[in-house]
Structures are given as C-alpha cells and as structure tokens.
Amino acid sequence: xxxxxxxxxxxxxxxxxxxxMLSFSSALAEISRLAKTKFGLHLWFVxxxxxxWSYVAGEMAREPSKEVHFCIPLGSGMGMMATNxxxxxxAECGCLIDFLEQFVARKR
Amino acid sequence: xxxxxxxxxxxxxxxEHEKYLCNGADFINDSLIEDLLAKNKTPDKNYIVDILSKxxxxxxLEPQETAALLNVSDNDLWQxxxxxxxxxxxxxxxxRIVTFAPLYCSNLCVNSxxxxxxxxxxxxxxxxxxxxxxxxxxxxxxxxxxxxxxxxVYGEHPxxxxxxxxxxxxxIYDTKLGNGEIRRVxxxxxPQNIANYKRLRDIGIGTYQVFQETxxxxxxxxxxxxxxxxxxxWRLYALHRAQEAGVxxxxxxxxxxxxxxxxxxxxxxxxxxxxxxxxxxxxxHTISFPRLEPASDTPLSxxxxxxxxxxxxxxxxxxxxxxxxxxxxxxxxxxxxxxxKEAINLGCTQTDASTKIGVGAYxxxxxxxxxxxxxxxxxxxxxxxxVIRELAGMGYLTSFCxxxxxxxxxxxxxxxxxxxxxxxxxxxxxxxxxxxxxxQDYATEETKRIGEKLISAQLQRIAENLRPVVECRIKETExxxxxxxx
Numbered sequence: 048x049x050x051x052x053x054x055x056x057x058x059x060x061x062x063x064x065x066x067x068m069l070s071f072s073s074a075l076a077e078i079s080r081l082a083k084t085k086f087g088l089h090l091w092f093v094x095x096x097x098x099x100w101s102y103v104a105g106e107m108a109r110e111p112s113k114e115v116h117f118c119i120p121l122g123s124g125m126g127m128m129a130t131n132x133x134x135x136x137x138a139e140c141g142c143l144i145d146f147l148e149q150f151v152a153r154k155r
Numbered sequence: 156x157x158x159x160x161x162x163x164x165x166x167x168x169x170x171e172h173e174k175y176l177c178n179g180a181d182f183i184n185d186s187l188i189e190d191l192l193a194k195n196k197t198p199d200k201n202y203i204v205d206i207l208s209k210x211x212x213x214x215x216l217e218p219q220e221t222a223a224l225l226n227v228s229d230n231d232l233w234q235x236x237x238x239x240x241x242x243x244x245x246x247x248x249x250x251r252i253v254t255f256a257p258l259y260c261s262n263l264c265v266n267s268x269x270x271x272x273x274x275x276x277x278x279x280x281x282x283x284x285x286x287x288x289x290x291x292x293x294x295x296x297x298x299x300x301x302x303x304x305x306x307x308v309y310g311e312h313p314x315x316x317x318x319x320x321x322x323x324x325x326x327i328y329d330t331k332l333g334n335g336e337i338r339r340v341x342x343x344x345x346p347q348n349i350a351n352y353k354r355l356r357d358i359g360i361g362t363y364q365v366f367q368e369t370x371x372x373x374x375x376x377x378x379x380x381x382x383x384x385x386x387x388x389w390r391l392y393a394l395h396r397a398q399e400a401g402v403x404x405x406x407x408x409x410x411x412x413x414x415x416x417x418x419x420x421x422x423x424x425x426x427x428x429x430x431x432x433x434x435x436x437x438x439x440h441t442i443s444f445p446r447l448e449p450a451s452d453t454p455l456s457x458x459x460x461x462x463x464x465x466x467x468x469x470x471x472x473x474x475x476x477x478x479x480x481x482x483x484x485x486x487x488x489x490x491x492x493x494x495x496k497e498a499i500n501l502g503c504t505q506t507d508a509s510t511k512i513g514v515g516a517y518x519x520x521x522x523x524x525x526x527x528x529x530x531x532x533x534x535x536x537x538x539x540x541x542v543i544r545e546l547a548g549m550g551y552l553t554s555f556c557x558x559x560x561x562x563x564x565x566x567x568x569x570x571x572x573x574x575x576x577x578x579x580x581x582x583x584x585x586x587x588x589x590x591x592x593x594x595q596d597y598a599t600e601e602t603k604r605i606g607e608k609l610i611s612a613q614l615q616r617i618a619e620n621l622r623p624v625v626e627c628r629i630k631e632t633e634x635x636x637x638x639x640x641x
Contacts, residue, residue, distance in 0.1 A: 093563040097359020098328060098338065100561050101403070102568040109572065110580050111641040113624045116562060128563050 055139045058085060059146050071154045072104045078147075079105030086134045095126045121148050123155040159265055162313035163383055168348045171399075172392035175433070181388050182429040183370050188421045191222040198223035203232055207239040210477040213247065213576050215431075215438075221424050221478045225417040225470070233470065237501060240473035243480055244502040249579045249616065251552045251586040253483075253505040254539070255304035255341070256297050259514045260285050260323055262530065264310035266382030268368070270410065270459075272450035273310055273530050275382065279452040281527050283514045284314055290323045291330050296517035298335035300509045300539050301597035303555040303589065305337050306364070308512075311345035311383055317354055320344065324358050334596050334637050338557035341406075345383065346393030352400030361560055362440050365393040366408035370422025374414040378455065391426075395433060403566030404440040405430070408485075411463045412447030416471055424478050436574075437566050441483035441505065444471055448489050448531040456531065469497060476502030481573035491534040492545070499551065508542035510535070540602050543593070547605045552613050554586030555593060558640035580618070584625045584641045587613055591632045 062081050066074035075092045082088040083106045091105030100118075103125070112130035117140075119127045127147055132140060175181070206220045216224075227233055261284035264273045272280050285293065297305065305327065309315045320342070327337050341361040355363065369375050372387060379385045394405040407426050409419040423442055431438040446463055450456040463471065475484060486495050486503040488510040495506060511517050513529045524532055535542075543553045558581065559569060572578040587610055594606045610629070617625050628639045 091563050091568075096357055098557075098561055099356075099359035099361070099565065100563050101356075101401070102563040102565045107563055107568050109575075109577055110618075111584055111621055111624075113621065116640075 055135075055142055059142060063146070063150075066150075074150070074154065075104035078150075082106075082143075087131065088129060088134055089131060090127065090129045092121075093126045093128060095120060095124055100126055100128070119144055121151045123151050125151045125155060158313055162316060163265075166316075166348055166351070167383070167386070167389055169389070171349055171396050172388055175392055175395055176388070181391050183372070183391065183422055183425055185372055185418075188218075188370075188418055188425070191218050191421065192226065192417055195219055195222040196226050197228075198226055200229070200232060203227060203236070207236065207477065210239065210480050211243055211246070213480045213574060215427070215480070216424070216478040218421060218424055218428075221421060221474060222417075224474045224477065225420060236477070237469065237473050240476040240501045243476060244500070244504070247480060247573075247576055247579065248504050249583050250550050250613065251554045251579075251583060252499055252503075252546055253304070253554045253556065253586075254302070254543075255306055255339075255505065255507050256300075256302045256517075256539075257306045257308055257343075257487075257507055257510060257512055258290075258293055258297065258327075258517070259308045259512050259530070260290060260319075261310050261312070261315045262514050263312040263314050264382075265312050266384040267380050268382075268384060269378045269380070269455045270368075270413065270447055270450065270453060271530060272453050272456075272526070274453070277452055279527055284312075284319075285323070285515060287322050287326045289515060289518070290326050292518040293515065294327045294330040294337060295332050296520075297509075298330065298332040298337065301335070301555075301593050302509070302539065303335070303337060303557060304339045304341070304361070306341045306343050306507075309342070309344040317347065317351040321354060321358060324355075324360060328359070334592070338555075338638070339560065346390050347396070349396050349400045352397045352402050356401045360402070361557075362404040362406045363394070363397050363402050364406035364408065364441075364443065365390065365397075366410060366443060366445075367391060367422065367426065368410045369413040369419060370409065370426070371414040371418055378413055394430060394439070398430065398434045398437065403434075403437055404560065404569070406441040406443065406485075407439045408443030408445065410447060411444055411468070411471065412459050412461055414461050416461070416463045416467055420471055420474055420478070423475065427479050427482065435567055437570050438479065439482055440569070441485050442475055442479065443485040443487070444468075444475070445487060445489050448534070450526070450529075450531040465494060468494065469501060472498050472501045472503060481570070481576075481578075488533045488535040489531065492537065495535060496545075496549065499546070499549070506542075508535075508537065509539040540597070540599050543598070544602045544605055547602070547609045550609070550612075552583075552586050552590050552609055553593070554582065555589035556582060556585040556640075557589075558585045562640065581641050583613065584617060584621065584628075587617075587625060588628055588632055588639055588641075591629055592637060595632065 089108040093100035117129040343364040486498040
C-alpha cells in the first residue's frame with residue numbers, strides 16, 4: 048500500500064527530533080542511517096568543492112547502483128547523494144530535500 | 156632575495172608540524188629502520204609465505220614483515236613474491252590502468268636539490284613560468300590528445316606561489332575543447348601551510364603529492380643543502396598539514412637512487428603508517444617511486460652510488476604492492492616501455508603517456524626532448540594512443556575515470572572501500588565508460604578495433620546483475636552522452 052505523504056512528514060519530524068542535539072556531521076550520519084533503516088535508501092553527504100564532492104558523512108553505496116546517482120546541492124556548500132531513490136515517491140523526495148536544505152542552513 | 160625571504164617567512168609556520176614531533180624527533184627513525192633490516196636479514200621461507208598470505212587478505216604489512224621481504228635472497232622465493240604481487244594486483248584492481256599526463260607550469264625554483272636540473276644554481280636551464288593563457292593552451296593540447304586527468308607540477312618559488320597555483324588550476328578546470336575537458340587535477344608541488352592547503356581544497360583539487368625524495372636524514376641534508384627544501388621536517392609533515400586542512404587525498408614518493416633502496420621502501424611504509432594512524436585510517440592515495448634519471452648539468456643524476464638496477468626496481472614495486480595492498484602505485488614515463496610493462500604487471504595502477512615535461516612543450520609541439528627546459532630526461536616518449544594499444548594487447552583497459560572524487564568516494568570513504576577490496580566494483584565500470592569515450596573521440600582505427608574487443612571481454616567480468624546497466628550506459632556513450640559515471 049502506498050505511503051501517505053503525511054506518514055513521511057511524520058518520519059521527518061521524528062528524524063528532526065532524533066538529531067536535534069547532535070553535532071552537524073553526527074546528525075548527517077544519523078539521518079543517513081535512519082533513511083537506510085526505514086526505506087533502504089543509500090544517502091550520503093558531501094561538501095561541494097569545485098569538481099570535488101568530498102565525503103562528509105552517511106551510508107555511501109558500497110556497490111554500483113542500477114539507478115543513476117541522485118545528486119542535489121543543499122546550499123551552504125553541502126550536497127546530498129543518493130542511490131535507489133525509487134524507494135521514495137517524488138513528493139517524498141521533495142519533502143526530504145526541503146528538510147535537508149533547512150537543516151543544513153540552520154546547522155552549518 | 157628579500158622577496159624570497161618574505162615569502163618563506165609567510166609560508167613556513169613551524170608550529171604546524173612541530174606539534175607532531177616527539178622530543179623533537181619525527182616518525183622516521185633511521186636507526187630503527189636499519190635495525191629492522193639487519194634483524195630480518197635471513198627470513199625463514201615459511202615466514203615469507205605467511206606474509207604473502209597476509210597481503211592477499213588486503214592487510215597492510217608491519218615494518219618487520221616488509222623488512223623480511225626486502226631481505227629475501229632466494230631467487231625462487233622472489234618469483235613467488237612477484238607472482239603474489241601480480242595476483243594481488245588483479246584481485247584488487249583488475250586488468251585496468253589509470254592514465255594521466257604531467258603538466259609542468261614552471262621551472263623556477265629557490266632550492267638546490269643536487270639531483271635536479273631545476274636547482275636554482277643551474278645556469279644551463281632555460282627558466283620559464285607559463286602565463287595563465289599559456290596554461291590554457293597546454294591544457295587544450297592535452298585535451299585534444301584525449302587526457303582527462305593531469306598532475307600539475309610547480310617549482311618552489313614565490314612567483315609560483317599559492318595565488319599562481321589557484322589561478323592556473325581554475326584555468327585548467329575551466330578549459331573545454333569539444334567533448335573534452337580535464338576532470339581531475341592532481342598537484343605535485345612544494346609543501347604548503349594549512350591555510351594554503353585549505354585554499355587548494357576549496358578549489359576542488361584531486362590528490363596533493365609531496366615526495367620526500369629520500370627518508371634518510373643524512374642523505375636528505377646532503378642533497379638538499381640550501382633553500383626551503385633543506386628543511387626535512389617541514390617537508391615530511393606536508394601531507395599531515397594537508398590532511399588537517401581537509402585535503403584527504405594525498406600522495407607520497409621517493410626518488411630512488413639517492414640512498415639505499417631497501418631503506419627507502421621502509422621509509423615509505425612508515426610514512427603511510429603514520430598518516431593512517433594520525434588521520435583515522437586515511438593513508439596515501441598513491442605511492443610513486445621515480446628512479447634517478449640523467450638531468451642537464453646535474454652530475455649526481457648520473458653518478459650516484461645508490462642507482463637501482465632494473466631487477467631491484469622490480470623488487471621495490473612488488474614489496475610496496477604487498478606492503479600496502481590497497482594503495483595506488485604510479486609508474487611514469489621516466490621508465491622505458493619494457494620496465495613499465497613489468498611494473499604494471501607487478502602492481503602499478505597508474506601511468507602517463509604522451510608525456511612532455513618541458514615547460515610549454517605540449518602546445519609548442521616539440522618532438523625532441525630538450526634537456527635545458529626539462530627536469531630530467533624521460534625513457535618513454537610514445538603517444539597516448541600507442542601506449543593504450545600496447546596496454547590493450549596486454550589485456551589492460553586504460554581508464555580515464557574521475558568518478559570517485561565527484562561522488563563522495565574520498566578520504567575515509569574511499570579508504571574503506573579500497574581496504575575492503577570493493578573499489579574495483581566502481582572502478583571497472585567507470586574505466587569501461589571512459590575508455591569507450593576515448594575510443595569514440597580520439598582513438599585511431601587500430602586502437603578502436605582492439606579496444607572494442609577488450610571492452611567486450613571486460614564486460615564479462617562485471618557482475619551479472621550490473622552488466623545490463625553498464626551495457627546500457629555504453630550505448631548512451633556511443634550515442635554521444637559523456638561523463639556518465641557510477
């Protein structure tokens with residue numbers, strides 16, 4: 048059965064609470080861990096330095112994906128990379144990115 | 156002289172490396188190294204077999220184990236060592252070799268390295284520093300050959316300071332020609348302070364290389380009598396400072412021929428160990444081992460008592476391969492084609508081609524080597540297409556891959572993959588795609604023919620579940636897509 052977007056938004060709220068007291072990179076690592084546990088999503092965070100997207104935190108895919116990498120700038124020099132995003136709907140992706148953009152702007 | 160003094164005083168911040176010292180001593184203990192080599196003089200065969208087995212499980216060797224390998228005298232046992240190095244190479248890296256080109260931006264230098272044609276007192280050297288426009292022209296010339304990765308080389312001089320490096324690196328990255336561009340800029344330059352390394356990091360460089368040249372303290376002092384480079388510890392801790400600044404892809408090297416080759420292999424290992432220990436397991440991305448070559452008006456380059464024979468050079472490569480199983484190893488066009496082939500089989504993973512090391516030599520298209528504008532003479536002047544074809548004939552696919560550092564596979568995340576032996580799962584598909592790009596855009600008909608056969612063969616080594624995806628992306632490349640990466 049397809050998830051309701053409100054379920055996903057509740058999950059985002061839980062994640063926000065779970066990482067509230069953590070340092071920036073620990074929070075990113077925890078967000079990634081929670082995304083993998085809940086949805087099987089491989090999500091990792093990079094610092095965007097010219098051509099170099101330098102690893103910061105998260106569960107990087109340890110083997111190539113059949114899907115193209117999902118690469119999204121999050122602002123403040125940070126980016127997010129993900130594989131197997133097909134486990135999320137378009138609306139859920141949008142919701143996740145909105146949350147991450149705000150999180151990065153606040154904490155970085 | 157005042158300008159040099161001012162630049163030097165601004166550059167060198169001793170506290171940035173002195174904090175790593177232990178009672179004033181650095182991590183290279185000459186007596187310890189000599190002791191280890193002496194104590195492991197006649198290693199037992201079973202001990203060597205155990206060491207080889209450890210290497211094959213991708214564990215870094217301990218210094219006494221490397222010392223034991225270096226002291227093997229039995230020829231049959233050496234053949235076993237060579238065979239294990241080949242096996243390890245295939246296991247971790249597969250039949251692929253990454254290619255790049257060096258780009259020398261200047262031969263201005265304040266140092267007095269006794270083995271180098273660029274040393275400041277060498278009057279026979281024609282000095283030159285490329286303007287930013289000239290760097291762009293050199294880059295276009297390299298792109299037109301098919302290169303995607305460069306190692307950009309700078310002398311140590313205030314005129315080629317961090318501002319010059321910043322400007323020229325950006326110019327290289329900004330240069331495009333048709334389907335081509337440089338996608339990774341690695342740097343071989345003088346040690347920097349942390350603030351300068353942060354600037355380089357922010358530009359988005361690939362790897363920063365600083366070769367210690369020799370780890371033997373006394374020899375170092377003798378061959379570097381003057382200039383900034385005479386400071387052994389400032390140089391030794393260059394890559395510690397780089398890592399502190401967030402440049403987490405660093406590279407080490409030795410100029411073999413300055414001192415005893417066994418000592419230097421041990422020095423490289425201790426350097427790798429110290430970096431790993433201090434920086435959460437992040438050791439060197441690559442190791443280089445150039446051999447001393449003739450250089451213009453440079454007597455030491457032809458009469459050192461420590462010149463390394465071809466046979467001993469093979470031992471250097473094999474032992475390094477086994478000692479740090481997950482670290483890239485670079486063999487350059489300094490060496491002859493025959494030696495390069497052997498080096499690649501024994502464990503080298505990166506090489507250059509179409510190499511010209513004269514300042515301005517690519518765009519000025521000179522065919523002969525010119526000793527008075529080169530740091531040394533090279534052994535292999537063949538062009539990229541010829542080298543690719545030869546490698547293909549050996550079963551090696553030439554990779555122009557730059558995916559890793561653009562996908563977050565950097566520093567600790569790269570090291571984790573490399574140490575687990577999984578990096579090739581990404582590297583081989585990316586190698587195939589970049590090789591396909593080369594065949595489409597730059598290869599001669601003969602190279603295309605051999606190359607396509609090689610791609611078909613290598614596809615069979617890709618995991619079955621991934622193969623259709625790789626085939627699909629090859630098709631996209633055939634239809635004009637570029638820079639697709641895993």
